[in-house]
Structures are given as structure tokens and as C-alpha cells.
Amino acid sequence: MDSVDRKRIHGPDKSVLPLPLLDSQHESVTSKTTLNPSARFDGRTHEEVRPLFARTAMVSQANGSAYIEVGCIKIICAVYGPKQITTKSKSGDHHSGGRISCDVRLAPFAGLKRKGYMKDTNEHSLAKNLATALTPSLLLAHLPKSQIDIHIQILQATAGHVSASSTSSATVLPPPSFATNLSLLLSPCITVASLALADAGIEMMDSVVGCSVGLFRRTDKNSLFWMVDPSEEERETRALGGGVWVGNAVVGVMPSVGRISGLVVDGDVGDVGVLMEAVNVCVDACAKVHDVVVKKALVDGFHAASSPVSGSSSAV
């Protein structure tokens, strides 16, 4: 418990999620996955990304904003600025160009277990990796003495409860004890932040699209294989597809100009050849996402630029 936060309302000192009621008709996670060892939960191929929905101009108060849904992940991003740099920088470098500041926050209800308001290290590292992936795309030299603030709020980070109505569609729940793995959230964060920056009219070489890839080790042989855009459940359920999760890579791609702006690799990957192969597949996936989703969101946003959000019918 955050002991000294007197600015929030606190409940009882300690609270826990209920344990699952063990009833026989409820299949356990492992039995589910061993049934069809080669397929993914949602029937995607290994190269396929989850369905993606994006739109811009969601926050009328901001200079630019965007919203993205990837599977069950929901993220909103607002861009404020360019504004004057307020903190003192080292003398002389204020003429060299602008800078960006990223702030990523998980809503308390975004994961399976409620999270407090204090930012944790995961959120800080997400913000740092995001800034790294976005910076190469921006023409910050055009914005002397200025700062652009990028605020991201993750509204939902993982699949939810299996509700009474949807048990048949079998969303397999990872046990709630798992902490939400934030590295898989980096790729949609990159995409949504770049959209919001473009919506704000910040000059950039290209919009950046993020894509992640999960690397697995086959249990029978000792070779690696990959799956593009793994979901939280796929990561947590390590017996997936007859493989063991060994790590993941997140790539930030500028599809039109064909450059990679950021690459974060996590875990015990080992075989660099397989990793490069996986990264290349990500680059192709990003190009598709850029053509189908990002461009459309930007063009739609341009047409609607004069009429900000009102009674939007999107899922949120």
C-alpha cells in the first residue's frame, strides 16, 4: 500500500481478488492449449496481427490525439505543444531543436489486478522506449526551444473476465496472479503516439508503426519459432503451440521511408538469425498496418478536423 498518499481515497488496508471456485466443468488453461498445439487461440496465422482499430482527434482539448484498439487492448494518447521548455537545460542546447517528453500511465482498472496510482518502473521504461522509437521520425530541428508532451493512458491492457454470455467463445484467462506484461503494450503505444503527433501537425519523416513478435522454443526440438503480435494470453501461457516463450522483440518501423526507428529485444533469444527473420516479418506487418489503418485514420481525421469528438460511437 502506498503509505503516504493522502491525496487519494483509500479503502481497507488490504484487499485481494477472490480465488477461482474449483468446479469440474471449468477447463483449466493448460488443458485448453494442449488440445490444439499448433494453432493460436484466435485462429490467426503466425504472421497475422490482431484486428486493429484507430482514429484521431479524440481529445478536443489537446493539440493532437488518437485512440487505438488492438484486440482487447485500448489506448488513448494526447499530444500537447509545442510549448516552451520549462525545465532548465544545459546552457546552449536550447537552439539545437525541440524535444519530446513521454508519459505513459496504466488506468487502475486496465489489468486484471487493480493497480495503484503510483507509477511503477514498467511505466517509466515504457515511456522511455516510446520516446526512443518516436524521436528519429520527428523533425525536431524545426522546433527550437520547444517541447512536445505526449500523454498516454492505457485503458485496458489485457483480455478481461470471461463473462457469462461469452464463455462459449472461450477467452482463456491467464491466472490473475500474473502481472500484466507491459512490454507487449509498447507496440500499440508507438502506433497511437505517432498518430497523435501527426494529428497535432508535428512535422515528421513518416508515421511510426509498432509491432511485436514473440519468440518460442519448440519443446521437442531445440529450435526457435516466432509469432507476430502475440497477445497477453499467448505470452503467459507458455506451453503455446508446443513451444516455450523465450522472449519478444518490439520494432518501431517507418514504413514509407523503410527505416527502423526502434528495436527492443527482451529475453533469452540466442539465435540472432531467427530474431532478424522475425524482425523482417514485423516490418512487413507494419507496412500493412500503415497502409490499411494508419493512413485511413489520418485522412479521416483530416476531413473531420473541424468537428472534434461529439457522440463518437467507438467502443469506448
Next chain:
Amino acid sequence: MAIVTPGERLGLNGEFIASHGTVEIGDHIYAAVVGTVTTTPSESDGERLIIQVVPKSKRNMAASIPEVSSIVTGKVLRVNPRMATLSIMVVGETPCADNFQGVIRVQDVRATERDKVQIYNSFRPGDIVRAEVISLGDSRSYYLSTAKNELGVILATSPAGATMIPISWEEMVCPKTKVVENRKCAKPVDA
């Protein structure tokens, strides 16, 4: 009209001169913002057209931050004998995303008789001033100048709370109390 998005290839830099909203990478020119493409003939280069991408709404013009020679509008925050400090709110016709700080130093208030200028007889806190950016200044402030006829105070409120009326280029009068105060007034631009 076709709308381009950042990263879209617009042409070779042998054909066009890249201008606002575009970026040159290698031999190619790409769009840098979302908007519509316009080309205009160049005066200096008869061969090539100037190409730019124009964003549609003001909302998309957030990239308009003060540059040297832009005309800005702001509110006087405080004055001292050496300078007046302004909060810049509008650049050209576009409200800024956030206020920028600028200063008008005593030697930049007017073009003539600079040594006789007194800041307190030119600006007072709360005045709305139109000024030109003369340099990006120091780490805190842009340097501004009002040394042109059409620059200076455009809106001032008297101690009685009324909007004051300019009666000469250096005096304003309060319509309620008829008190005359000194200001560096801007000459209204002909409508």
C-alpha cells in the same frame, strides 16, 4: 483533392523545391504533415516548382511557434526599467498551443529617440501588445521589438476598468475618467 500523410513520396528534388510541410530524404521529397499538396512557381528558379503540404485546420497548425520575424500577440506580465516581459499567446493568426515567454528590451520599443524610451511610459502589465520576433533570445525568452508603426499596444484597460482609446501614437485615454496614460500604441492596420 488528394490528401497526403507523413512519409508519402511527393517527387524528386530535381523537380520541386521542398517547402513547408515537406522533408527531403536523399533524392526524394516526402510529406511531413497530413494535408493537401500545393505547388507554386518559384521566382528564383524557373525550372522547379515550390511544393508544400498545407494542413487544413488551425488545430493542425500547432507547429506554428515563434520564429524570427513572426508577428506575435501577447499580454504584458511585468515591467522593469530595462524590459517588459510578455506572454506570447498568438503567432501570426494562430493561437499557440501553450504560452511562450518574450521580452521587449528598452532599446527595442521604438525606432527613433531610443535613449528617451521609458518602459513604464510604453507598456503596463495586462496590456495586449503586438510585436515582432527579432531573435530566439536566451534560454528563457524570445526577444521582441515594437519598433514599427503598426506594432505596440493594441488593447489596454484603464484603472477604472474601461478599454482605453488611443489618441496619438504615444497616448491613450480612458473613456470613463478621461485620464490620459502613456503607451507605445500600435497604428491600426487598415481594414
Next chain:
Amino acid sequence: MFRLDPDTFKRIHPIEFHRRFLANGIRPDGRESLLSWRTPVVHTGSITTCNGSAMVRVGATAVLCGIKAEIAVPSAAEPTRGFVVSNVDLPALCSSNFRPGAPGEFTQSISDTVQSVVESAVDMDGLCIEPDRAVWVLYADIVFLNYEGAAMDAALLALMAALRNTRLPSKTVYSPTDGTVRASSDLSVPITLKHLPVASTFGVVEAGGGRMLMADPTEDEDAIVGSRVSVVVDALSGDLMGTFGGHIPLELLEQSVVLATQRAKEVGQIVGASK
């Protein structure tokens, strides 16, 4: 004298900008009278990691409330009373007027008000699992995604809609040996609400030599609002549940309660139509 376009004028002289609207009895966002409201729009159940959630829009203001149910030990004094813990968050994302970091005074006061109202609206004893051992605690986190005024009205509305959307497991088993609670995986039991509080915020403005009410002021209109008051009325019974905020002349307070009662009925129907 000087030609200024509306955006520029509003930026450099907000008070005069709004005074001119006020003088004509109209509003910059297109509302035709000082006493007209922005009609709220309610969507529920979009966040599936929650036991209940609701998204509310009031004009451009957008707020999301998610409710998560956990289990805690009740206080010794009230062994059957559950908990509702509601926090309002106005992050830097929703407006440039808010800074990242700890909540400011404004946010804290809204959190506090919402908390005190919701405690009287929920049947706390209905959250009991095993007296003196285990009760439900409902964590309600109310996050603004776009802020254009109506903080109190929208926050309370999102909270009440999310509470109506909240479902708890149908079966809970308390184990006296280790003190744990096991719950079935279905979420089907709604919680009992005794009241449906609706907040209506008024600003007090000076116009035509007197003071009058302005319903539902936007963030921009705060420039000319002297003080604000939020009147909370139960949409089910029509009873006044409290007024919160700054100073207001008595005759205006009376008028505001009458208007808020009417509006609570209308808004209650909108919330009532949501699931």
C-alpha cells in the same frame, strides 16, 4: 479598430469574449440559453477487465469509470458493511490545465464529494460475504479523457452508470480454515443501489446588474463564473442529497434546487436506459 478572429480574441481576452455571449444570453458552444444543459451520453461495459464500466460524454467532456471488485476484511465496528472506494483522476492527458503527478485541490475535492455521495447511494450491507470476515470492496476509478467542464456531473454520472453495470460472481464460498474466499467465474449478480444521485453544476455569473445562474458551465466559461455550486438530487425519489461548492445567494440556491430536480429526472432516465 483591430480585427481579431474569434480564436485569437478568445485567447487574449477571454473575459470580454464570454461577456459578449452572456450579454446576449447565448453560449459559445451553441447552447441557446444560460439554463440549458449538455445532454449526457452513456455507454457501459466497454472495459472487460472490470466488473463494471461506463463511458460518459457531456459535450466534449469524456470520462471513463471502471469498477473492480476485491475482497477485504470489514471493520470491527461494522462487520457487514462493504466498501466503495472512488477516486477521480484528471490526468494531464485530458486538459493542459492539469499537470502530471499528484492530484490537485480541485481533483481532490471532487473525489471527496463523489465518495461521500456514493457511500449513501450503495447498499453497503449487500456487499457482505461473511460477517466480520469478508466483504466486497468496490474500487471505482474515474478517469477523465477529455475535460471541458462538468467535472462533478460527469464523474458522478459515470460512477453511477458503472455501478449499475457492475456484476459480482453468483457464488462465493468463504473458507473459515484459511480465511480465503473462492468465487465462481460468472459475473451475474448486480449490486443494490438505494439511490441514483445526479449532480447538476451551476455557475453564478454577473449580468445586467444582477447575479444569475448559468447551468453546466464549460471550462472556458469559468473565466466569468464567480462561484460554482453542484446540487445532487436522487433521480429515484427526487430528494435533495446535498449541495457542494462555493457561495451562492439564497434565492439562486432555491432556483438551482428546483432546476436540478427537473434535470435529475431527465438524466435518471438516460442512466436508467443503460445496462
